[in-house]
Amino acid sequence: MKLLVTGGAGYVGSVSAARMVEAGHEVVVVDDLSTGHADAVPDGARLVVGDIAELAGPLLADGFDGVLHCAAKSLVGESMQDPAKYWNGNVVTSLRLLEAMRDNATPRLVFSSTAAVYGEPEQVPITESASTRPTNTYGASKLAIDLAISSFSTAHGLGAVSLRYFNVAGAYGRYGERHTVETHLIPIVLQVASGQREQVQVYGDDWPTEDGTCVRDYIHVLDLAEAHLRAMERARGGEHQIYNLGNGLGFSVEQVIQTCREVTGHPIPAAVAPRRTGDPAVLVASSERAQQELGWKPDHPELSSMVRTAWEFLGATAEA
Numbered sequence: 245m246k247l248l249v250t251g252g253a254g255y256v257g258s259v260s261a262a263r264m265v266e267a268g269h270e271v272v273v274v275d276d277l278s279t280g281h282a283d284a285v286p287d288g289a290r291l292v293v294g295d296i297a298e299l300a301g302p303l304l305a306d307g308f309d310g311v312l313h314c315a316a317k318s319l320v321g322e323s324m325q326d327p328a329k330y331w332n333g334n335v336v337t338s339l340r341l342l343e344a345m346r347d348n349a350t351p352r353l354v355f356s357s358t359a360a361v362y363g364e365p366e367q368v369p370i371t372e373s374a375s376t377r378p379t380n381t382y383g384a385s386k387l388a389i390d391l392a393i394s395s396f397s398t399a400h401g402l403g404a405v406s407l408r409y410f411n412v413a414g415a416y417g418r419y420g421e422r423h424t425v426e427t428h429l430i431p432i433v434l435q436v437a438s439g440q441r442e443q444v445q446v447y448g449d450d451w452p453t454e455d456g457t458c459v460r461d462y463i464h465v466l467d468l469a470e471a472h473l474r475a476m477e478r479a480r481g482g483e484h485q486i487y488n489l490g491n492g493l494g495f496s497v498e499q500v501i502q503t504c505r506e507v508t509g510h511p512i513p514a515a516v517a518p519r520r521t522g523d524p525a526v527l528v529a530s531s532e533r534a535q536q537e538l539g540w541k542p543d544h545p546e547l548s549s550m551v552r553t554a555w556e557f558l559g560a561t562a563e564a
């Protein structure tokens with residue numbers, strides 16, 4: 245297939261684009277490089293730099309079989325402080341993309357959504373039928389896009405799949421996570437291991453969980469890329485399918501830090517800090533539907549494999 249990957253210079257986008265190239269697809273990446281890196285675009289994919297809302301039309305006029313839409317603003321804290329950036333950057337850009345797909349009769353869309361659309365869960369693991377009540381602008385903007393996709397599917401026959409997941413981790417060779425402002429747990433803990441930070445702060449140890457620290461669903465970026473690839477192959481005209489992706493297991497903050505200690509051989513000092521606003525105690529997704537309908541299951545569910553590949557990626561990045 246000839247595929248357009250938006251945000252293919254970012255973390256999830258670059259790994260997915262790399263797997264799509266390896267699976268024999270022709271891949272064009274469009275990315276404004278606001279948070280992505282040109283050197284993360286896989287060999288064999290063409291990079292077009294610029295505004296996706298403007299470029300989608302001219303690019304898709306060339307005739308594509310599908311779009312993988314990964315480009316997004318994705319910082320929860322920032323989304324609360326600067327909502328316009330999220331309504332414009334996520335919702336308006338995606339609407340322009342959908343219009344360009346409609347105008348050029350592009351048949352397939354895979355959307356990299358988020359489990360943040362569900363908000364505080366009433367039940368874990370979270371299934372696709374859980375109510376969608378996002379607690380931040382980031383999640384709300386992604387939910388708005390999902391709703392727009394559904395209506396384009398119904399009206400124009402688009403075959404679409406949205407994938408909703410929580411914490412992505414790990415790396416795939418030279419493709420990994422590189423954020424200028426780091427807020428995520430695993431990269432922060434590895435920064436302590438590599439001497440870039442003194443210690444990690446544990447946001448609360450009095451949560452109603454086994455060891456008192458928050459539990460999250462970490463999924464290997466390579467497993468996620470595999471799901472994107474399968475979704476592209478299985479998209480069906482006129483349908484908008486929604487799948488939650490998860491590891492099946494949750495890991496606590498304490499378990500993450502301990503695994504990082506084991507993998508890196510570094511003591512990694514940790515200190516308990518106050519709870520972070522907006523954090524629920526446990527977030528775990530049910531990926532039963534994805535297993536049944538996409539035939540997908542995580543091949544790398546172990547935390548140690550996520551931490552090891554991320555650690556190797558950091559070492560390789562530091563040497564480069």
Ligand code: UDP
Binds near residue numbers: 430458
């Ligand atoms: N966390 C922490 N210290 C940090 C960063 C994160 O204790 O320096 C905790 C956070 O409260 C949450 C978990 O680690 O329970 C994962 O947070 P992250 O920001 O990586 O992802 P989120 O689950 O918020 O999407």
